Amino acid sequence: MDEKNKMNVEIAKAYAYCEKIIKKHSKSFYFAFSKLPKEKANAVYAIYAFCRLADDSIDEAETKEEQAKALKKLTEELKEFEQGVEADQYLWIVLRDVFNRYSMSVQPFYDQIKGQTMDYYFKQPQTMKELEDYSYYVAGSVGLMLLPIIASENHKHLEGEAIALGVAMQLTNILRDIGEDFKEIRRIYLPKDVMAQFGYSEAELAKEVINDVLIQMWEYIASRAEQLYDDFSQSLKHFDKDSQQQVALAAKVYEGIINAVRENRYDCSTMKNKTSTATKALLYKDVKNNFSAR
Numbered sequence: 001m002d003e004k005n006k007m008n009v010e011i012a013k014a015y016a017y018c019e020k021i022i023k024k025h026s027k028s029f030y031f032a033f034s035k036l037p038k039e040k041a042n043a044v045y046a047i048y049a050f051c052r053l054a055d056d057s058i059d060e061a062e063t064k065e066e067q068a069k070a071l072k073k074l075t076e077e078l079k080e081f082e083q084g085v086e087a088d089q090y091l092w093i094v095l096r097d098v099f100n101r102y103s104m105s106v107q108p109f110y111d112q113i114k115g116q117t118m119d120y121y122f123k124q125p126q127t128m129k130e131l132e133d134y135s136y137y138v139a140g141s142v143g144l145m146l147l148p149i150i151a152s153e154n155h156k157h158l159e160g161e162a163i164a165l166g167v168a169m170q171l172t173n174i175l176r177d178i179g180e181d182f183k184e185i186r187r188i189y190l191p192k193d194v195m196a197q198f199g200y201s202e203a204e205l206a207k208e209v210i211n212d213v214l215i216q217m218w219e220y221i222a223s224r225a226e227q228l229y230d231d232f233s234q235s236l237k238h239f240d241k242d243s244q245q246q247v248a249l250a251a252k253v254y255e256g257i258i259n260a261v262r263e264n265r266y267d268c269s270t271m272k273n274k275t276s277t278a279t280k281a282l283l284y285k286d287v288k289n290n291f292s293a294r
Contacts, residue, residue, distance in 0.1 A: 010093065011097055014090035014091075014093040014097075015045060015046065015094050017090040018042070018045035018046050018049040018090070018091070018094055019041075019042070019045045021045070021048065021052055022045050022049070022052075028254060028274070028275060029048060031253060031280055032247075032250035032253055035245070035246045035249070036242070039101070040149050040150065040242070040243060042094070043098045043101065043149045044146060044150075045094075046094040046097075046098050047145045047146060049090075049094070050091060050095060050112070050145075051112055051142055053091060054074060054112050054113055054115075054116045055116060057070035057071050057074055057116055058071070058116050058119050058120055064120075067120050068120065071113060071116060074113060075113055078106070078109055078110065078113065081096070081106075082106045098149075102148040102152065103152070103155065104148050105144070105148075107144075108141040108145045109141075109145065111136070111144075112137065112138070112141045112145075115134065115136075115139075115141060118134055118137060119138070122187055124187070124189070124191075124192055125189065125190075125191045125192070126192050126193060127191050127192075128191050128193075128194060128221075128224065131171075131174075131189065131191050132167055132171075134170075134189075135171060135174075136163055138170055139167060139169050139170035140164075140166035140167050141166065143162030143164075144159060144162055144163065144166075146162065147159065149243075150239055151238065151240055151243070153240070154238045154239070157238070158235055158238055161232050161234075161235040162232075164228040164229075164232045165228070165229070165232040165251055167228055168225045168228035168232065168251075168254075169254050171222075171224060171225040171228070172225050172254055172258055174189040174190070174221070175221060175258065175261060175268065176257050176260075176261060176268060176273050178190065178205070178218075178268040178269070179205075179269025179270070182205055182206065188202065188205065190221070194217060194221065195217065197217075198220070200213045200214055208270070210265065210267060214266060225255075225258065229255045232251060233251065236248055244291065245287055245288060245291050248287050248290075249283060249284055249287045252287060253275050253280055253283055256279055256280075257273055257274060260273040260274055260275060260276070260279075261273045
């Protein structure tokens with residue numbers, strides 16, 4: 001086997017590795033993006049694997065020192081990658097292939113690491129603006145990473161919309177995980193001024209109190225997420241034709257988590273709120289029919 005074929009085999013193995021990661025950790029994203037053309041799907045898997053590595057740098061490290069060390073190592077590897085020298089690991093092999101194929105920018109990758117660093121130095125946000133700024137770094141940055149792949153011709157003009165989708169998804173995560181975040185890692189992502197505005201206390205959160213105040217506060221943030229999902233949906237026609245349905249489906253499946261919480265009577269502590277397999281199938285059918293009717 002010549003050198004070129006060896007490299008192609010190695011790249012194929014690396015993409016398969018990334019596909020396993022997204023398939024294991026995010027069934028919703030995999031459900032939507034696996035329906036992209038293979039080359040684009042592979043690129044999405046690679047980006048997801050990078051974000052997973054950044055997230056794991058915080059979540060899997062047992063001490064603050066280990067977290068700081070892991071983030072520093074990832075930053076150094078990204079700097080080397082930017083300079084054209086990547087580590088001989090599956091993740092960096094496929095990212096190089098992605099950067100060779102698409103008009104990628106490295107800045108959102110640094111922004112993703114900054115988002116994980118914000119988690120490392122976590123402080124409860126004071127305002128919705130602070131929460132949305134944080135949401136940009138941990139999730140809006142992912143939208144910017146994906147843009148050159150799914151909007152190859154118009155990616156420079158769709159940055160605001162891509163960020164809106166990422167922020168909407170992060171707000172959805174926060175609404176879904178209110179109880180789990182507090183119980184397991186003692187974090188409150190709900191802004192202090194929003195909790196004060198509605199009169200919901202940390203003591204009530206600790207006791208997993210579900211009352212009208214919680215519901216009103218939850219819906220206040222949910223309405224912002226739904227506005228951002230709607231803002232994003234207006235831009236779908238500008239994405240690549242072979243990616244529009246898949247991107248629409250990803251947004252719909254994630255937005256479905258909001259309705260799942262409502263259906264479970266706002267229980268964000270004991271229920272695992274997610275878009276069910278049956279609902280995903282219905283959303284897929286609806287999205288497909290909507291695009292077929294155009």
